[in-house]
Amino acid sequence: MAALGACGEWLVSTYEKKLIAVHTKKSREPFVFDCSAAEQKPKDTEADNKSDGSEETGSDKILAFAISSSAKLVALTDDTKRLVLFRCEPSWQVISTRWVVRRCTSLVFTEAEDEVWAADKSGDVYSFSVVEPQKTGELKLGHLSMLLSMTLTPNDKYVITADRDEKIRVSHLRSPHNIQAFCLGHLEFVSSLLAPPGHPQWLLSGSGDGTMKLWEYESGRRLQSWDLKQLRDMPNSDTGKEKRSAVSRIAGSPGGHHVAVQCERVPSVQLFGMEQGTEERLVPSSRVTLPHCPLDLTFDPQGRLWVMLDSRETPFLMYTHTQDSWQCDSESPELKSVTEALRPHWEALQVSAGLESQFQHLYKANFDNMASYREKKQQRLQQQNEHGGKKKRGPGKGQQSNGDSKKAKKGNQSGSVPKASS
Amino acid sequence: MSVSMPQKRYYRQRAHSNPMADHTFEYPVCPEDMDWSQLYPEFFSDHQSTKKAAQVEFADIGCGYGGLLVELSPLFPNQLILGLEIRVKVSDYVQDRIRSLRAAETGSYQNIACLRSNAMKYLPNFFSKGQGLVYTNTDVEEVHLWMVKHFSEHLLFTRVPDAELVDDVIISRLGTCTEEGKKVQRNGGKNYLAVFRRVEDQN
Numbered sequence: 001m002a003a004l005g006a007c008g009e010w011l012v013s014t015y016e017k018k019l020i021a022v023h024t025k026k027s028r029e030p031f032v033f034d035c036s037a038a039e040q041k042p043k044d045t046e047a048d049n050k051s052d053g054s055e056e057t058g059s060d061k062i063l064a065f066a067i068s069s070s071a072k073l074v075a076l077t078d079d080t081k082r083l084v085l086f087r088c089e090p091s092w093q094v095i096s097t098r099w100v101v102r103r104c105t106s107l108v109f110t111e112a113e114d115e116v117w118a119a120d121k122s123g124d125v126y127s128f129s130v131v132e133p134q135k136t137g138e139l140k141l142g143h144l145s146m147l148l149s150m151t152l153t154p155n156d157k158y159v160i161t162a163d164r165d166e167k168i169r170v171s172h173l174r175s176p177h178n179i180q181a182f183c184l185g186h187l188e189f190v191s192s193l194l195a196p197p198g199h200p201q202w203l204l205s206g207s208g209d210g211t212m213k214l215w216e217y218e219s220g221r222r223l224q225s226w227d228l229k230q231l232r233d234m235p236n237s238d239t240g241k242e243k244r245s246a247v248s249r250i251a252g253s254p255g256g257h258h259v260a261v262q263c264e265r266v267p268s269v270q271l272f273g274m275e276q277g278t279e280e281r282l283v284p285s286s287r288v289t290l291p292h293c294p295l296d297l298t299f300d301p302q303g304r305l306w307v308m309l310d311s312r313e314t315p316f317l318m319y320t321h322t323q324d325s326w327q328c329d330s331e332s333p334e335l336k337s338v339t340e341a342l343r344p345h346w347e348a349l350q351v352s353a354g355l356e357s358q359f360q361h362l363y364k365a366n367f368d369n370m371a372s373y374r375e376k377k378q379q380r381l382q383q384q385n386e387h388g389g390k391k392k393r394g395p396g397k398g399q400q401s402n403g404d405s406k407k408a409k410k411g412n413q414s415g416s417v418p419k420a421s422s
Numbered sequence: 423m424s425v426s427m428p429q430k431r432y433y434r435q436r437a438h439s440n441p442m443a444d445h446t447f448e449y450p451v452c453p454e455d456m457d458w459s460q461l462y463p464e465f466f467s468d469h470q471s472t473k474k475a476a477q478v479e480f481a482d483i484g485c486g487y488g489g490l491l492v493e494l495s496p497l498f499p500n501q502l503i504l505g506l507e508i509r510v511k512v513s514d515y516v517q518d519r520i521r522s523l524r525a526a527e528t529g530s531y532q533n534i535a536c537l538r539s540n541a542m543k544y545l546p547n548f549f550s551k552g553q554g555l556v557y558t559n560t561d562v563e564e565v566h567l568w569m570v571k572h573f574s575e576h577l578l579f580t581r582v583p584d585a586e587l588v589d590d591v592i593i594s595r596l597g598t599c600t601e602e603g604k605k606v607q608r609n610g611g612k613n614y615l616a617v618f619r620r621v622e623d624q625n
Binding site for chain 2: 367
């Protein structure tokens with residue numbers, strides 16, 4: 001599992017058990033946080049007496065991280081169920097290590113930076129105080145399915161959560177029991193969400209169905225939808241051969257002019273731009289081909305697109321938007337210094353996870369409960385029709401007691417079998 | 423061709439079904455996409471086009487063998503009532519039962535239907551946000567107290583006092599016309615009733 005984010009002038013990447021922050025402008029020592037060396041959960045006698053397996057050890061792998069709007073705070077959560085809060089200024093420092101009840105998939109800071117919200121695999125959302133960094137989390141809302149992504153809307157008005165049951169739920173942040181709307185339209189799990197900067201009414205969502213959709217989240221109204229696979233395919237190519245690819249990341253430029261979309265195991269990035277007209281519309285602008293599959297991508301405060309790749313030689317690429325296209329700036333001194341700073345840590349890691357899909361197991365296997373039942377019912381009805389003539393007594397609205405029906409069944413069988421055979 | 427009444431013995435299924443498991447259910451992508459005319463053909467046929475489009479106004483969550491649907495149908499002839507039932511055999515029984523009743527009495531029972539679905543997960547796929555009342559009924563006191571606690575603590579619901587329910591036609595039937603209700607009566611058990619109204623958020 002790997003992720004990338006821009007935190008002011010720092011580029012923050014997580015890979016496996018480590019969080020590594022590299023300064024893009026000054027040559028400063030990178031900040032490294034290794035979850036395998038982090039604080040262990042204090043043993044308490046109550047926990048020791050539990051035999052329900054809840055104390056199984058986690059792998060320390062980082063599952064999600066978040067950067068606050070002012071870039072002063074970062075939080076991460078790992079497979080060992082830690083929630084670690086950091087400050088980034090004047091220097092990187094752990095503020096607190098807390099514990100979540102279940103493994104989390106998504107973290108997000110409030111705009112006010114007073115809380116960090118965590119969405120977990122059982123469908124629950126907890127809020128953790130930043131102001132009181134040791135305070136335990138408070139349960140805020142729940143879905144009946146694994147949560148996969150979460151975002152907050154401008155001014156911390158709404159919390160938007162997306163799950164494996166194709167649902168996107170918009171709830172009031174200060175009273176999360178109050179659901180404002182559902183954005184319904186995806187046909188598979190919803191894997192990514194973005195409240196794009198500069199567009200306060202919009203929500204972008206990506207799914208295992210391979211589409212990205214644009215919503216007016218307050219009403220749940222769907223505005224636009226794009227099939228990323230169709231955008232990728234050449235007109236003459238074999239459609240249907242490509243395995244379905246979930247949208248794994250949607251990123252927005254700080255100015256609100258560009259959106260970058262990443263699909264798992266696809267070695268390209270689809271860019272979108274704003275089209276001015278009577279109504280502002282988002283339109284596909286260009287597609288950037290990559291030498292390897294991307295692990296994650298992000299825009300930095302200058303609007304440049306950084307892409308993290310599954311490659312030891314080129315872990316990062318950086319693209320800038322000039323005129324009407326995105327150009328790879330391989331000679332950029334910043335890219336070089338970042339790659340150099342990361343290299344010793346990168347080489348120490350096992351760079352191989354990118355090939356595995358992190359979303360394949362989220363597609364549901366369909367068990368048609370009805371099919372075998374219907375078959376048996378057909379057979380039963382056919383048999384009854386064959387022994388026909390003897391209409392069964394209809395019980396009308398009331399009930400027939402079990403005793404009566406058993407007698408009737410026996411009576412019919414003994415009467416009808418010889419008939420059928422002759 | 424007459425449609426004979428289904429017999430319960432062919433449709434028995436144990437009471438508990440795991441709602442968290444990934445059973446395959448058919449459900450619309452969103453409420454706007456739901457085609458109700460399949461379930462209530464008489465209400466959506468051409469000669470009805472001048473009337474306002476009918477909407478489901480009552481939902482029986484976990485309708486079992488359909489006792490309540492059948493009882494309420496003649497009491498609210500112009501309103502649509504939907505039963506939701508998660509069990510394969512039981513939902514099929516209700517559908518067969520309704521089909522048979524509609525064939526036996528022309529024009530009747532057109533306003534009730536049953537869908538096999540997991541209400542916990544998919545209610546928002548079928549229905550948009552609405553106001554209204556929630557009727558809860560059980561013969562197990564603990565379950566009753568649990569439901570009362572959670573609905574009362576929920577900021578969007580308030581309990582409707584018994585005094586307001588004196589003339590309610592539904593509650594008098596809740597404990598008597600379902601299979602479970604009849605079993606409770608036979609065993610001399612007690613029915614615990616609680617009704618809640620959806621209110622506006624105070625914030």
